[in-house]
Amino acid sequence: CEILSSLPLQMSLYFNVYFFPFWWLVTVAILYLKYPILTDYYKFILVTIMILVSLTELIRLYLGYVGNLLEKVPELAGFWLLTLLPQLPTILFLLFNEGLKIHSLERAAHSIFAAFLSFQVVAAFFTLKRMVNTLATRFRLTEFHRLEEQRPVPG
Numbered sequence: 561c562e563i564l565s566s567l568p569l570q571m572s573l574y575f576n577v578y579f580f581p582f583w584w585l586v587t588v589a590i591l592y593l594k595y596p597i598l599t600d601y602y603k604f605i606l607v608t609i610m611i612l613v614s615l616t617e618l619i620r621l622y623l624g625y626v627g628n629l630l631e632k633v634p635e636l637a638g639f640w641l642l643t644l645l646p647q648l649p650t651i652l653f654l655l656f657n658e659g660l661k662i663h664s665l666e667r668a669a670h671s672i673f674a675a676f677l678s679f680q681v682v683a684a685f686f687t688l689k690r691m692v693n694t695l696a697t698r699f700r701l702t703e704f705h706r707l708e709e710q711r712p713v714p715g
Contacts, residue, residue: 564691565628569683573624576676580617584610586669587654594661602660609650616646624680633691640684648677 591606598606620642627636654660655670662670 562694564631564687564694566683566687569624569628569680569687572676572680572683573621573628576680577621579672579676580621583669583673584614586665590663590666594663597661599659606660609654612646613650616642620647624684628684628687631691633688633695636684636688636691640681640688643677643681643684648674648681651677 587610591610595603620639623635623639623642626632627634627639651670651674655662655667655674
């Protein structure tokens with residue numbers, strides 16, 4: 561029985577679990593410091609982003625752990641989609657939008673987080689591809705053996 565889970569992806573998830581609280585504290589502290597000088601719409605955007613990223617990250621990391629370790633395709637696909645669609649664009653927005661008056665510590669934390677997300681998108685894609693191909697092969701072999709057993713024996 562071949563193991564389909566990805567060790568590099570699992571290591572990235574492991575380190576991401578420990579990095580996320582640090583990222584969250586840095587981001588909230590910097591947001592607290594620069595909140596008075598931001599425009600009203602950036603204040604609203606940043607608070608909304610912090611809430612959405614926090615909730616999405618908890619769900620995303622859970623799905624990544626379950627999908628990778630237990631070799632479950634739906635959970636890993638959910639992890640990949642949550643990484644690719646809401647998380648990565650949001651972090652890139654926080655990293656490259658100069659209207660947010662980005663602090664150097666904040667830029668460093670966002671850069672590391674963006675690197676984690678980028679690596680996880682690529683690693684999860686290849687892991688998903690390998691899992692789906694292997695599961696499809698197993699299914700076809702099972703169907704072939706089932707048809708072999710049902711075939712009438714001559715004579």
